[in-house]
Amino acid sequence: MTEIFTHKGIEVETNAPIASLSEELGTSRDLFLKRAAIFGGGVVAAASFGMAMPGNAHASKASDVAILNFALTLEYLEATFYAIAVDKGKFSPRVERLARVIRDHEITHVKALVATIPSLGGKPVKKPKFNFPPALFANETTFLQTAMALEDTGVGAYNGAGPALTLKPVKEAAASIVAVEAMHASWVRGVAGTAPAPATFDDPLTTQQVLAAAGPFFA
Amino acid sequence: MQDVLAAADTRRGFIGKAALLGGATLAAGGVGAFAEAARAQSAPASDLAILNFALKLEYLEAEFYDRARSGVFGRLNAGVQRFAEVLYAHEQAHVDTLLATIPALGGTPIKKPALKFPKLQQRSFVLTAIQLEQVGVGAYGGAFPALKLKAVKEAALAIHSVEARHAAYARLVAGTLPANVAFFAPLTTDQVLKRAAPFFA
Numbered sequence: 174m175t176e177i178f179t180h181k182g183i184e185v186e187t188n189a190p191i192a193s194l195s196e197e198l199g200t201s202r203d204l205f206l207k208r209a210a211i212f213g214g215g216v217v218a219a220a221s222f223g224m225a226m227p228g229n230a231h232a233s234k235a236s237d238v239a240i241l242n243f244a245l246t247l248e249y250l251e252a253t254f255y256a257i258a259v260d261k262g263k264f265s266p267r268v269e270r271l272a273r274v275i276r277d278h279e280i281t282h283v284k285a286l287v288a289t290i291p292s293l294g295g296k297p298v299k300k301p302k303f304n305f306p307p308a309l310f311a312n313e314t315t316f317l318q319t320a321m322a323l324e325d326t327g328v329g330a331y332n333g334a335g336p337a338l339t340l341k342p343v344k345e346a347a348a349s350i351v352a353v354e355a356m357h358a359s360w361v362r363g364v365a366g367t368a369p370a371p372a373t374f375d376d377p378l379t380t381q382q383v384l385a386a387a388g389p390f391f392a
Numbered sequence: 393m394q395d396v397l398a399a400a401d402t403r404r405g406f407i408g409k410a411a412l413l414g415g416a417t418l419a420a421g422g423v424g425a426f427a428e429a430a431r432a433q434s435a436p437a438s439d440l441a442i443l444n445f446a447l448k449l450e451y452l453e454a455e456f457y458d459r460a461r462s463g464v465f466g467r468l469n470a471g472v473q474r475f476a477e478v479l480y481a482h483e484q485a486h487v488d489t490l491l492a493t494i495p496a497l498g499g500t501p502i503k504k505p506a507l508k509f510p511k512l513q514q515r516s517f518v519l520t521a522i523q524l525e526q527v528g529v530g531a532y533g534g535a536f537p538a539l540k541l542k543a544v545k546e547a548a549l550a551i552h553s554v555e556a557r558h559a560a561y562a563r564l565v566a567g568t569l570p571a572n573v574a575f576f577a578p579l580t581t582d583q584v585l586k587r588a589a590p591f592f593a
Contacts, residue, residue, distance in 0.1 A: 274571065281574035328553050335536070336545035344537035345578055348552065352529050352576035355556035360570035369564065370478060370557035373485040374550040 231294075233339035238295030240334045241343065243380065244350070245286040247330055249300045250390055251323055252279035254309075258320075262310045268317070271364055275320075275357050282350055289346070302392035317365040324358035326386040327351075329378030336377075434498030435541045442535045443544065444502045445581065446551070447490040449528055451504045452591050454483035456524060465512040472514055475565050479521070479558055486551055493547070506593035518566045525559035527587045530579030537578075 255276030258264075262272060290297040309319050331351035338344045359369035378386070435443075457480035459465065461473065468476060494501040512520060532552035539545045560570035579587070 274569065278571065278574040285575075332546070332549040332553060335549045336542045341537045345533070346575075348533035348536050348549075348578055349575040351549070351553055352533055352556040353571055353574060355553035356560035356571035356576070359557035359560035360564060363561065363564045363570070368478070369561040370482065370554055373482050373489075373554065374547075375553040375557075377546055377550065 234293045234295070237338055237340050237343045238290055238293050240338060240347075241286055241290050241293070242295065242298045243334065243383075244331065244347070245283065245290070245298055246301060247327055247383070247387065248279055248282040248286060250303060250387060251327060252276060252283050253300075253303050254305060254319070254323060254390070255279055257305055258310055258316055261307070262313075262316055264313050264316065268313050268364060271320075271360060272316075275360075278353060278357070282353075285346070285350075289343075293340075293343075303390055304392040305390060314365075317361055320361045321358065321365060321367075322386065324354055324361055326378065326383055327354040328358055328375050330380075330383040332375055333377035333379055333383070435544055439539055439541050439544045440494060440497060440499035442539060442548075443490055443494050443497070443499065445535065445584075446532065446548070447487065447494065447501055448505060449531055449584070449588065450483055450486040450490060452507060452588060453524055453528060454480060454487050455504075455507050456509060456521070456591070457483055459509060460512075460517050460521075464509075465517040466514060468514050468517070472518060472565060475518075475521075475561060479561075482554060482558070486554075489547075497541075497544070507591055508593040509591060515566075518562060521562040522559065522566060522568075523587070524591075525555055525562050526576075527579065527584055528555040529559055529576055531581075531584040533576065534578035534580055534584070 255272050258272040259269070259276055262269070264272065287297045309315050328351060331347055331354060335344070335347055335351070338347060355375065362371070363369040457476050460468065460476040461480050491501050510516075510520075529552065532548055532555060536545065536548055536552065539548055556576065563570045563572075
């Protein structure tokens with residue numbers, strides 16, 4: 174690894190509790206859930222007007238739910254991948270930490286989506302069955318290469334789906350997740366020794382492109 | 393090895409930008425989104441206002457990294473110098489793209505604002521980069537829900553996540569946790585202006 178990734182102080186600062194860094198930077202880890210709760214209230218209020226609720230509001234909710242369920246499928250994939258890495262991987266402390274932190278984020282995304290989809294009148298997809306060959310976790314290189322592919326795909330998936338979202342709180346929530354997926358991608362790339370931000374723009378991916386990239390991991 | 397990869401990756405971005413600005417064959421993806429935007433007749437005034445607000449921030453970022461890479465903040469070690477070069481290239485590309493896109497959508501790009509920067513050295517430069525990038529992420533994340541034109545939404549998202557990569561890159565360089573929250577809160581325009589205010593003269 175190059176000097177920038179072994180900067181003095183890395184151990185001290187990376188051991189800071191996530192919560193305190195979160196406060197320091199004014200971000201909120203439960204933003205999504207808060208917004209979901211607020212929005213859920215809005216849905217209940219709107220529904221109580223019965224026929225007064227415009228028909229296209231139902232259509233909007235349905236299309237947003239479909240997108241969120243697609244996102245949930247990918248978040249399940251990521252959460253499972255990192256959970257296996259934490260359980261089975263024999264990694265250096267630095268890579269171990271990356272796997273743990275990202276696993277926790279992805280699990281939080283799964284929980285948030287599972288809680289939000291019903292508030293939009295939808296049904297969350299069940300956790301799919303996955304197929305992660307043990308070789309992926311046999312060494313840091315294969316683990317990091319796979320993580321890189323998954324995170325870059327996650328970024329492209331959210332960027333591709335984002336423009337079709339219709340409801341403001343769902344758009345906000347999606348933006349707050351894709352930013353974190355991009356941070357993961359950058360982190361994994363940096364630790365793997367490749368450019369953390371490899372291009373000027375993050376290309377959106379179509380659903381078909383996402384499925385083609387992630388397909389091999391579905392059993 | 394890392395240098396080679398970084399150079400190759402950065403070049404990919406430049407080629408895309410050059411293609412867009414030259415009006416030649418247009419690449420797919422994020423750059424394609426801008427091209428699509430540029431083919432549209434006009435964007436709603438609210439989209440143009442958001443793009444100009446983004447341009448203001450991109451001007452700030454580009455100038456900041458240009459100063460850093462030119463040695464204004466003192467000598468940087470090789471890793472930090474590379475960081476400054478890569479981010480300068482990206483932010484300047486964002487500026488150039490917005491400058492080309494706004495008129496194509498029927499708007500007038502704002503002029504480059506007068507900027508000011510505190511005295512910085514390597515460490516404080518990297519810490520300031522973290523703050524600026526996180527403002528950028530929050531700004532795009534906060535503005536996205538209000539955008540109306542599909543192509544502008546695609547383009548904004550294509551930049552938004554690159555700013556997030558920059559934020560994590562800066563945190564990595566600083567030696568702090570690159571992704572420290574599960575959700576990255578969007579910022580309102582007022583929050584963005586308040587946080588960026590010290591840099592506008």
